[in-house]
Amino acid sequence: MVNLISKVIKEISTSKKEINSNLKKYLNEIIVIKYGGSAMLDVKLSKNFFQNIQVLVSLGIKPIIVHGGGPQINEMLNKLNIKHNFFKGMRITNKKTFDIVEMVLSGIINKNISFCLSKKGVNALGLSGVDSKIITAKKYRKKNLLDPDLGLVGQPERINKKFLLELISNNIVPVIAPIGSNSKGTKFNINADLTAGFIASEIGARRLLMLTDVEGVKNQDNQLISELKVKDIQKLINQKIIHGGMIPKVKTCVEAVKGGIRASVILDGRVNHAILKELLSDKGIGTLFRK
Numbered sequence: 001m002v003n004l005i006s007k008v009i010k011e012i013s014t015s016k017k018e019i020n021s022n023l024k025k026y027l028n029e030i031i032v033i034k035y036g037g038s039a040m041l042d043v044k045l046s047k048n049f050f051q052n053i054q055v056l057v058s059l060g061i062k063p064i065i066v067h068g069g070g071p072q073i074n075e076m077l078n079k080l081n082i083k084h085n086f087f088k089g090m091r092i093t094n095k096k097t098f099d100i101v102e103m104v105l106s107g108i109i110n111k112n113i114s115f116c117l118s119k120k121g122v123n124a125l126g127l128s129g130v131d132s133k134i135i136t137a138k139k140y141r142k143k144n145l146l147d148p149d150l151g152l153v154g155q156p157e158r159i160n161k162k163f164l165l166e167l168i169s170n171n172i173v174p175v176i177a178p179i180g181s182n183s184k185g186t187k188f189n190i191n192a193d194l195t196a197g198f199i200a201s202e203i204g205a206r207r208l209l210m211l212t213d214v215e216g217v218k219n220q221d222n223q224l225i226s227e228l229k230v231k232d233i234q235k236l237i238n239q240k241i242i243h244g245g246m247i248p249k250v251k252t253c254v255e256a257v258k259g260g261i262r263a264s265v266i267l268d269g270r271v272n273h274a275i276l277k278e279l280l281s282d283k284g285i286g287t288l289f290r291k
């Protein structure tokens with residue numbers, strides 16, 4: 001442990017006092033991490049991510065990983081000449097598209113993550129949300145009458161909390177593909193951000209970390225906002241300080257906080273040791289949301 005902490009001090013340029021102080025907050029606590037973007041696609045960054053997870057586990061922190069895979073799904077659909085469309089950032093998913101989505105998420109990506117973590121000595125278990133009814137979902141309901149039917153797109157309703165807690169209590173890191181099913185056996189493609197936020201709330205995680213390809217929320221002067229209160233979010237959306245693709249990520253963080261977790265964070269997955277810097281240093285590196 002002493003050698004590991006000394007190594008982390010060098011990697012994130014902080015002090016032993018800071019690490020020990022922050023470690024007390026997170027020891028034996030659950031941290032839900034949404035893994036995607038450059039942190040997944042870039043070879044060096046992905047290796048860095050697996051190293052960070054190894055450190056968390058070695059320090060006694062309990063991660064749950066929920067991953068996306070949009071670019072990889074697009075690549076496979078293009079290879080197979082299957083047309084695919086989006087509506088407001090959500091993939092319109094017919095049966096043919098869903099089969100590819102499930103294959104890429106639950107097969108290629110999920111198993112690669114658990115394999116890479118296992119090589120690091122981490123007891124990781126790659127799972128689809130349909131395994132052991134980890135995610136019970138319902139069909140996504142469109143917001144407006146004129147919106148298109150998204151097909152087999154879902155939103156989570158329940159999780160198998162007991163099963164996940166049993167895995168965690170046995171020092172197993174769940175790696176979850178965002179696929180869910182309903183009581184009739186219909187499977188759904190679920191947004192990974194939404195899935196991570198929902199699991200964090202339902203399981204009572206200490207933190208939700210959303211790895212993205214941006215530094216966090218920035219103000220009108222393009223400076224990072226290090227912390228935001230839930231009550232201030234709508235005003236920032238109205239002022240278009242929070243806009244575009246950042247809106248659904250922010251709303252996921254806000255809903256997770258409203259759902260009971262202490263805080264959620266949007267942080268830049270392109271930064272080396274982003275997770276360690278956020279959790280084990282006093283400054284952090286992203287935008288933190290709390291009540």
